[in-house]
Amino acid sequence: MDFTPTREQRAAAGLAAEIFGDRSTPERLTALGTDTDTALWATLCRAGLPGSVTETGLLGLVLLLEEAGRTTAQIPLAATGAYGVLAVAAHGAPEQRERLLPGLTDGTAVATGAFGTGEPPAVRARAGVGPAAHLTGTVPVVPWLTCADLVLVPDADRELWLLRTDAPGVAVTPVATTAPWSAGRLDLTEAPAERLGGAPQPVGPVPYASVLACARTAHAGLQAGVCAGALARAVAHTAERQQFGRPLDAHQAVLLRAADAHLDTEAIRVTAYEAAWRRDTGRGAAPHALTAAWWAAEAGTRVVHAVQHLHGGLGADLGHPVHRHFLWGRQLAADLGAGAQLLEELGESIIEEEAS
Template sequence: MDFTPTREQREAAGLAAEIFADRSTPERLTALGTAADTALWTTLCRAGLPGSVTETGLLGLVLLLEEAGRATAQVPLAATCVYGVLAVAAHGAPEQRERLLPELTDGETVATGAFGTGEPPAVRAEAAGGATTGPAAARAAEARGPAARLTGTVPVVPWLTCADLVLVPDADRELWLLRTDAPGVAVTPVATTAPWSAGRLDLADAPAERLGAAPGPVGPGPYAEVLASARIAGAGLQAGVCAGALARAVAHTAERHQFGKPLDAHQAVLLRAADAHLDTEAIRVTAYEAAWRRDTGRGAAPHALTAAWWAAEAGTRVVHAVQHLHGGLGADVSHPVHRHFLWGRHLAADLGAGGQLLEELGQLIVDDEEATA
């Protein structure tokens, strides 16, 4: 394994770090409140960063998201790249790639995905002729076609209120592209822990197009691949959130004095910070490995779950530790470190409970062993 970034990946991450440091300041984030930073998103797109992931791959995206997480930048970078740019580039039909990729990479279209934490949402897809896609005879390719009408509800979709395009899996794990301004689509804002412009998606016979030229084989297929990419991207974002939080804790404990010496001179403080550092590095390295395996064509399904587990479990420990190391300031909701706390908690919930992820990982291992037996 070699996680050394390429020159292109390093340059993209360096540029992202500069933009986020300059534009995503605590003062600007306070002024934004819960709104998405549309000006920052425009700057990122003009710099070519969302489009760069078609060349730098999932590992390149993870590096960009680390920088976004450090600054808790309120932009739909992960959602647009995972559910838009990378999904269309990998699974879209040639016509879809030609039509959608330019508008996704130049910022004209913001994308998101209605995926949840693992199981597909309760969305029903009906073919143009009215035949429901499912395990019955209508599941045949000729009955499904390239278009469908979707009905169902997804309670929480990140970045939905500022999205133009949603990647929606149906109950059979087929992927559909849906415009938020299409008839039969209702978007209702939802308040969440992190200010990700989330919303509830209600579909009533809403027109959608299949991602790809033709239906794939019965089973996970592209759905599983997009979900794995989303989990890896979430872990990369969490690594940045934790690194940014820990940097604040290091600065605070070096400056704050107690009993005549800096807080970081106390062994208990050092040990707590050291544990948080090790957890942060575990999140980072598992995210890097999973992304590297996806980019190089190696199997990455268990590695994506491993990265998600570390991001959910260890990420929660880190943001709680940093909150604790700030003492009374950690309880101040207006302090910048509180934003990292909220993001870390929200990312952990978005990725899924640790027990749920371990159960899925265990089942995956069992299934693989049975398949090779």
């Protein structure tokens, strides 16, 4: 097992880190509020980074998201990468790949997924002609929906449908989430959609499970970056802040709390890397994606709480940059399944594997 990033993956991550460090500053994030940073997204796309995922794979996306998480960059990279580029590349019909991938890779189209907390939403599909259908139902919260052009929607039977947000019968209502993302409520009334992959899939839920595992791994990579960025702020703060004539980081309790947060962050990172590497190399990655997601949910929550605690009263300041990491960490800990749900799914998968 060797999931050391390739030279191309490291180069893409290095370029992303440079762009995010220059453009995704606390002052700019404060000015954005809950808006998507369209200028940063355009810069990222001109650099070819979203499109590079077709070559660097899920591990390449995880590395990019880790850098995005360090600065809590408000761009739809995780959504477009997991639900758009990688989903269409892996499961789309040849015609769909030819038609959709250019826009998704050059940034002229933004994609997201209506996967809720990891359970299929209450969406019904009425069969149309060929691979077409009409969807009816509601998904209460879809991340980055208000800036998306394309939504990947699973129905109650776990079939995946591609839906344009400007199609008739599609209503998008902005909603507030814990993190300042441009999320929305998706209401569908006989909305026209096309099946991902074209013809009916003979195996049923396999594409659904694959895309969900990919998205959970991507979110874990993003959470690793959020935690790493938060911890870096805590290290800088405790080195500078004086208490009783000594820096905070001279106190053993502070050092131990920070060390625990570092180990949790590394656990999120390494499990995300392994799940992504296994997916890219064609190995079984389903339980590993659940493991990475569980660490992102449970350990991610511990890290952002610890970092806020280490900042003392500043951690409760809504305008302080570390509070944004706290909000992102809490949001990512709940998206696509909370810790208890993920652990239950992991246990069930292990039992099923042993039984077979």
